[in-house]
Amino acid sequence: MAFEFIEHALDARAQDALLRQRTCIEKATARHIQVDGLKYLNFASNDYLGLADLTVSATFCAGSKSSALVTGYHRTHRQLEARLCQLLGYERALLFASGFAANFSVLSALFNDSKVGQVSAVFQDKLNHASLIDGSLNSKAKLIRFNHNDMGHLRARLEKSNAENKLVVSEGIFSMDGDGAPLQALENLCQTHEAWLMVDDAHSFGVCGSNGLGSIESGVKPDILVITFGKAMGCQGAAVLASKRLIDYMLQFNREYTYSTAMSPALVEIASTQLSRLCDGEEARSRLHTNIELFKRIALDAGIPLQESTSAIQPIVLGSAENTLQAQQALAKNGIWLTAIRPPTVPYNTARLRVTLTAEHEKEDIEYLVRCLEDVL
Structure with missing residues (x-):
């Protein structure tokens, strides 16, 4: 049957715990996220300084109207x-x-x-x-x-x-x-x-x-x-x-x-x-680096296996895609929103929880995250 490969490919992804699905986000800030009416601590955002939460008053044209090489370069x-x-x-x-x-x-x-x-x-x-x-x-x-x-x-x-x-x-x-x-x-x-x-x-x-x-x-x-x-x-x-x-x-x-x-x-x-x-974000950068240092210190004290990263991206490699999905789901039940990163985004047998920290996280948020990670892992 024509295009039968589509069904085979999707079935194979599902069997290997690699099927990707979108999650509809109702509300999101650098610190919190709301999905299906439930509020979570958000540790899956790249909004490192919390700038996306700020309002912007834009009075400019919605569209450039053409290619930059025609009349779109304003x-x-x-x-x-x-x-x-x-x-x-x-x-x-x-x-x-x-x-x-x-x-x-x-x-x-x-x-x-x-x-x-x-x-x-x-x-x-x-x-x-x-x-x-x-x-x-x-x-x-x-x-x-x-x-x-x-x-x-x-x-x-x-x-x-x-x-x-x-x-x-x-x-x-x-x-x-x-x-x-x-x-x-x-x-x-x-x-x-x-x-x-x-x-x-x-x-x-x-x-x-x-x-x-x-x-x-x-x-x-x-x-x-x-x-x-x-x-x-x-x-x-x-x-x-x-x-x-x-x-x-x-x-x-x-x-x-x-x-x-x-x-x-x-x-x-x-x-x-x-x-x-x-x-002008010196204060936000300082808070971010304080949060990174706090997370690394208490996570290592809790025996959580971290990578050699000093950035806002703190991966916890679990290896198995299925185990990583299970850990993600267990964390969600405790109000923690994390992303399970699986192949082909990362090499096989290196599936991971990808923790991203922001300047907007509070000390108690990070402490709670580590306690939950310790329980789940």
Whole structure:
């Protein structure tokens, strides 16, 4: 029977405890969430500073009306791009509707020419986000993976490659493990092997660094920096920052940017407001880091197995997808909302509970979470 593979695929996912389903959220803040009339403590939000809970008065157009290369590029777009460039030290920026779109389309566009692809290679950390991997797979360049944060393995890969154009891609903070990339070591290897460095700073921007500017505050300036607005900024969208020449190249060959309606001016204005709040968010960042330290200390005291993460992302790897789902359900019965992360989002046998902490959590929230985790695990 035609398309019978659909039923087989869904049945197989269900049998392996890997079937994905949406949950309709009635209300949500950085601290609480309401589902089916029940209120839970929310430990599954990327709104690290609680900025998404703040109201924004937007009087700008709901739609940009066309592609940025037709009539969709408005003054508000240019102003936000210029502000990001000044803040992060880049010549030019491009705005995208999402981080996935930015990562995928930049990698696809950079190596879209067959002749360029034949002499190009992209070196990706094995734990990089799906948007980065898919972008490489959609390009003409050779994709080469290196073990997570393993600079020896990356060095060997770079030395073995005879590619003329080499691009190393990593993340500032890895979304599923919560650890950071060794940025200085990455930059040193790139300089030695005449490679470019691209960093996806989705989970770093707004949180890491003394001013909350993310990986750029480590003293390393990637050739291509991607930041997203949907995490610590608490809104929607993304930006790619690079040299003027690279952005000019993207304007010629980035199909996502060329053939999509430009980001809504209203959303751009909201992002500008949230960027100001993020830059002034020293107190919220301090509360967040206090909460991270509190969680790690009392969780380790309780014997809960944590990963090597000092970020707001604190994964608890249980291995079995079925066991992870059962733990999630048991926590929900105690008023704790957590996400069970299962393959293929993470490698097989590494299913996990992904705890995300925010500045809005109270001390008693975290203490209660750890008690519940201790009981369930």
